[in-house]
Amino acid sequence: MLYYLIRKILFLIDPEKAHKLVLKNMNTKIIQQLMKLFFQPIISKPVKCMGLIFPNKIGLAAGIDKNGEYIDIFSKIGFGFIELGTVTLLPQKGNPKPRIFRIPKLEAIINRMGFNNLGIDNLINNLKQSKFEGIIGVNIGKNKCTSIENATDEYLTCIEKIYCYTNYITINISSPNTKNLRNLQFGLLLKNLLKNIKIKQKEMSKKYKKYVPIAIKISPDLSKDEILYISNQLIKFEIDAVIATNSTLDHSSIYKIKKNQIKGGLSGIPLKNKSNNTIKILYQQLQKKIPIIGVGGIYSLNTAKEKIILGSELIQIYSGLIYHGPKLIRDIIKNL
Template sequence: MTLIEKFYPMMKPWLFRLDAERAHTFTVKMMVIAHRLGMLKSVGPIGPVGPVGLMGLSFPNRLGLAAGMDKSASAVDAWGAIGFGSVEVGTLTPRPQPGNPKPRLFRLPEHEALINRMGFNNPGIHSAVSKLQRRRTKAIVGVNIGKNFDTPNEGAVNDYLYCLKVAYPVADYIAVNISSPNTKGLRDLQAEGAVRQLIAALKTEQAALKKEHGKTVPLLVKIAPDLNDMQIEALARVFNEQNIDGVIATNTTIDREAVTGHALAQETGGLSGAPVRERSNLVLQAFRMLLKEQMPIIGVGGILNGADAVEKMKAGAALVQVYSGLVYRGPGLVREILEQVK
């Protein structure tokens, strides 16, 4: 057990008395400091873990940190030190942006959930890339990319292409975020025509960058849980046609049925945590049935314990990611999942 695992239960009540975003910012900074002080070194091995070969990459284990926790790539080495086999940073945009007005992050402890409308607050793709150039972790690092809030959808392709080019030299994989509910109009890019145009452009650029850099960086697409059957079929058709390297299922939901009656239920933003688990798993299962067998899915959404991660794997995920679960369970969740997911 690491020192951070030991002390988190004592720190959690204090963190939960802070504003949610302040607690988030403090936690990321604390992870960096704890890593420098050697507080993240584990006394013993964490579960029966081993390398997992996917998309031409070797993941140390099947558990990853989802995008949103480390928006600026500030603590990548620390996340790897506590056991994550992969770390997805961002979402990152071409230009720095402050995100939506505060408050914009809310806890719903009764539901083990979060609502966020952060709005892609980030220091910009160049800042993150400069940090990633200095990383030492053996964890696989994914770079999650998006468009700036003031870029119209007609110009979105250029934003994604720009981020792809800048991130390509340092990323192990790149995740294309077209599913956040917190950037106006972003989810419209999931429409069949729009997503086909976007992915075609990105795959063409990926091929050119492969020649330039002498390596292949897989390209994945992160999708929403709020898709109907026709939308799922259309997206799967495009993903198969364009030979996308993988899918991340899913982002947060705008549905509030699971938290009806809660004082914060009507806050605008994406709902994550336990309430999204069932819908996320259904979407994951649907894509697994429709996508090419060799196209892996990373399952994320509602993992609060080891059993949830196992359920996600049974639904068809090759890898899993956590975010909200880490807020509620702390770093001990990493050990629990790795002891159950093989």
């Protein structure tokens, strides 16, 4: 009840300002002490995925803590793993504001952030200072000014930089808010990217004697044939996991809402069916050769179970945390 009261007040503020306000206050000593008081440790329910042991199946999706400034706070909520980013090689401001829009009636969010972040070197510094000993993933993307033809080189440089500081790496080729980025999901661009990523992973693994799994995050707006093609390439190049899915450009589910005309990626409840359908096709094609991490439209225990039943080995939450708070995470972990 307390969270919903706080949410009511926060929803009177611009979404991006409210997001920064919450995160900034979460880092204060008073809030940290209150979290220790109210958030008792959750019983571990270990699960193995990508060769890693996760304390539980529930993770924080990329997008909430882009720069790794709040790792220790999110770890106290109970997440089994935390995915940071999306981070790019160089700092960038992202798209013009306003760029986040709430649709409370549908527990949805539209964002067109555009990979706003302080750059991968800043994230590395924050990771060095973090006391969190759990599983951390880093989601990497390309800078807006980098051409699609040069994107692979930029991803490889990011992998080199972050390799020693993270438990797994996610390659984001599916954000709808960076021009032409989704082209990397198709044809020779995808093959070239996956081939070179795998070469770089083997090189870094040999150099540091540490194997860091790599996941690919895909779009919910792919056709069945496109999903099948991507699945085959993931198997061919022995990618460690696939994250399904990013936000959607399909706003048909909110056509009655005035904000339907707002451009950007739609997440939350309206994304659930598209995400689930993608997971279903992936699972049928991958045949457990590559694990699936499900994300999109998880707002209750039942919607979390749907993702698992359809084939997800792990799940991630974004919009559900904003609309329901930490209690949702803890309820799912306890009862899943």
